[in-house]
Amino acid sequence: MLSILIPIYNYNVYPLVLELHKQCLETNIDFEILCQDDASGSLLNIENQKINLLSNCSFIALTENLAHRENRNSLAQKAKYDYFLFIDGDSNMISQNYIANYISNVTGFDVVYGGRLHPEKCPSDNQKLRWKYGKFIEDKTTENRKKTPFKSLLFNNTLIKKECFNKVKFDSYIIKYGHDDTQLSFALNLLNIKVNHIENPIEHGDIDTNSVYLRKTKSAVENLIYLYNQGKLDQNFSKFIALLVLLNKLKITYLVSKFYLLFEKPIVKQLEGKNPNLFVFNFFRIGYLCVLEANKTKN
Numbered sequence: 001m002l003s004i005l006i007p008i009y010n011y012n013v014y015p016l017v018l019e020l021h022k023q024c025l026e027t028n029i030d031f032e033i034l035c036q037d038d039a040s041g042s043l044l045n046i047e048n049q050k051i052n053l054l055s056n057c058s059f060i061a062l063t064e065n066l067a068h069r070e071n072r073n074s075l076a077q078k079a080k081y082d083y084f085l086f087i088d089g090d091s092n093m094i095s096q097n098y099i100a101n102y103i104s105n106v107t108g109f110d111v112v113y114g115g116r117l118h119p120e121k122c123p124s125d126n127q128k129l130r131w132k133y134g135k136f137i138e139d140k141t142t143e144n145r146k147k148t149p150f151k152s153l154l155f156n157n158t159l160i161k162k163e164c165f166n167k168v169k170f171d172s173y174i175i176k177y178g179h180d181d182t183q184l185s186f187a188l189n190l191l192n193i194k195v196n197h198i199e200n201p202i203e204h205g206d207i208d209t210n211s212v213y214l215r216k217t218k219s220a221v222e223n224l225i226y227l228y229n230q231g232k233l234d235q236n237f238s239k240f241i242a243l244l245v246l247l248n249k250l251k252i253t254y255l256v257s258k259f260y261l262l263f264e265k266p267i268v269k270q271l272e273g274k275n276p277n278l279f280v281f282n283f284f285r286i287g288y289l290c291v292l293e294a295n296k297t298k299n
């Protein structure tokens with residue numbers, strides 16, 4: 001029936017697995033919970049080893065780093081059941097009926113996404129950028145997600161048929177952070193599979209600091225333009241790529257890149273501060289995208 005796949009990096013997932021294990025037993029389904037730490041060498045793995053004492057559960061600490069996408073692919077390759085449920089290791093359980101909600105909504109669909117939430121209050125000012133983006137951009141209602149079912153897929157908290165996942169998989173050629181959801185969702189979109197969006201969220205627990213998230217954002221922008229240039233994404237699937245195509249047509253990409261570079265320091269200072277602005281964050285991403293495009297044209 002269900003293989004729950006949890007990629008980990010330097011995080012204690014034992015409490016999450018304990019709750020998932022309890023719910024799977026209560027729903028009386030065939031299941032396994034596979035957890036794999038991606039060679040973090042973390043002392044938290046002492047706690048994670050306790051997962052191996054639970055029935056139908058396993059924890060492995062890799063000695064060589066695979067990177068996040070290939071860690072997910074590796075877990076999927078080891079899984080034995082017909083449905084995969086991907087959950088990131090830094091997730092917090094919200095509902096006591098989480099597993100039952102998925103089981104009751106899977107019939108007739110290839111993919112079911114339950115959504116994601118961020119804490120009501122930001123943990124600290126130093127984490128406000130990632131929290132704001134998650135809270136006000138990523139945390140969509142079920143109704144809003146259904147309007148763009150493929151573009152709204154995030155593969156933390158997604159249930160997918162094994163045969164469906166094996167047709168696409170995560171692109172292991174991309175090592176950097178970012179847009180693995182975009183790549184896989186676009187590939188699924190081309191298959192014209194059936195997607196169901198339900199109200200069954202988990203909470204994003206480990207929120208990046210402002211500076212770390214800006215660094216990851218640059219990496220994500222690099223991945224985005226790579227996917228587009230490699231034909232693994234089209235402009236209709238990404239608003240930022242669509243905007244880049246428009247700027248290229250207007251022949252102002254270079255101008256935007258120069259404007260961004262001129263103001264990059266104050267932009268970064270604002271975003272790393274106590275009250276980062278999401279409009280400024282959007283320009284940060286657009287500007288850096290234009291810098292990459294301008295450099296490509298120059299070369």
